[in-house]
Amino acid sequence: MLASLHGAMHAFPMDTEIETDAVIVGGGPAGLMLGLLLVRRGLDVTVIEKHADFLRDFRGDTIHPSTQQLLAELGLLDEFLARPHADMSRVTLSWHGAELTLADFSRLPTARRVMTFMPQWDFLDLLADAAGRRPGFHLLRSTRVAGVTRENGRIVGVTGTGPDGAVDVRARVVVDASGRDSEVRAAAGLTPVGVAAAMDVLWFRLPKHPGETHPFIQAGEGMIITIDRGEFLQIAHVIPAGTWTGSTDDVQRMIQRVRRIAPGLGAAAADLTGEDVHLLRVRLERLRRWWSDGLLCIGDAAHAMSPAGGVGINLAIQDAVAAARVLGPALERGTPRIRDLRRVQRRRTWPVVVTQGVQRILQRPLLASTPVGAPLPVPLRLLRDHPALTRVTGRFVGLGARPERL
CATH class of the missing domain: 3.50.50.60 (FAD/NAD(P)-binding domain)
Structure with missing residues (x-):
């Protein structure tokens, strides 16, 4: 037929x-x-x-400035912005509590100079x-x-x-x-x-209280990314590849790491079980x-x-x-x-x-566990000491190595 x-x-x-x-x-x-x-x-x-x-x-939420430029060229930007979203003009990292800027989108030649988070x-x-x-x-x-x-x-x-x-x-x-x-x-x-990936990602939700905010990236003894989805917090926790079995001991070790990396999330993470945590294998x-x-x-x-x-x-x-x-x-x-x-x-x-x-190149520093007071990794020191470099990283992240236009 x-x-x-x-x-x-x-x-x-x-x-x-x-x-x-x-x-x-x-x-x-x-x-x-x-x-x-x-x-x-x-x-x-x-x-x-x-x-x-x-x-x-288990889908990414990030809509980069170059994609939003494309939506503008397609006449869909207003429709995009009418949907639930949150904007970020800079990507920041809290390293043992000290905030650093990783990427600055404020100088990009795009309709919107922000990274947008949308389910x-x-x-x-x-x-x-x-x-x-x-x-x-x-x-x-x-x-x-x-x-x-x-x-x-x-x-x-x-x-x-x-x-x-x-x-x-x-x-x-x-x-x-x-x-x-x-x-x-x-x-x-x-x-x-x-290429062998050095890391995997644990993906789980935590409850969110009214007015609660957290840094987007927290690192120093491993790394945690916190995505605010309005009614809850979506957490991505980076771990060394092949180290997660989902056992009760694994869950307890993960909860202890969360408390060290992101103390503000520790109380909410205490009740997690293996059924709450999903493993995303990085390839x-x-x-x-x-x-x-x-x-x-x-x-x-x-x-x-x-x-x-x-x-x-x-x-x-x-x-x-x-x-x-x-x-x-x-x-x-x-x-x-x-x-x-x-x-x-x-x-x-x-x-x-x-x-x-x-x-x-980023895999090793993302997994690093360093004591408080230890020197920053070289890439982070460069971004801290030379803020203009954050516009270079902003261009790489926000536009990509080779942007495409209609």
Whole structure:
């Protein structure tokens, strides 16, 4: 059965075949941004998302100045700002109680000179709503992709299962934006190469009392990041890789570390159990080749990042912008060729390599446990003694190594 798609969401009968210009696997920041940019060109785009909604805890909340500039260019900035959010004009760190500025966004050439924190499900809803207002956009929720379809050696679509049965989507190009555990990438025979990550992250919530505030980053005997989500505090605690088993002893040691690093959070952390704490394993890896004939990988499917700097979303969105700039005209001409897919990788490899290199350098100081009164690590001393450098780090964090524009 061949189905023609009309509208942002559509209920299909079992064993449905769908034809579209571009099928994007993964409804995260990269996938939805690319879908929005392509449908704005008048193309027919299908985004496949395995979940029924975007409500998941383990997603980054940071929306960088460069992404907000992009939203302004798309006419979506006011709609973005109407959603719950919090702004940060500088990234600060409390090192044994002494506050330092790590990155200053106040001089950036962007519409907004702040890093904004917004629950990612709100941000994704914004992109999906904007794309859904276009007649060529189709979002298949609760649909899990099982493999790719090949014809004469070229990938021409994906197969999977939706709420009502099997789904077969054919397209002139397949874009994999499904993340670092991508099954599409594996089915295409693309395998990432990794650099051993020195850290993992423990992710948990703590209750928030009226008027309660905490530094964004607290460090000195390990590191804790506190994200204020209004009704509660979302905590990310960096630990050495491979040291967490989830045992009762592990939980108690973690609570003691929280008390030392962030005394203001110690009382709230005392009641945590192993069920409250979720382990996020950090991986630094990337594909040597982001493409196969008919398929392009972007975002975490092409390069898994450390959470350091919260730059993963920014890089993924910039991948999407670069991909749209190449794939849009190629789709308008016909079927994208291998050289088009190579162009996207050539454009985006350098910023990925640079960013991962910086993240590797940061791993050790982020895990450092130093006594009170010990000298600051050299990078922190430089930022403290030369404040102008915080504008350089602000540009790197806020814009990325290679910003992308429409």
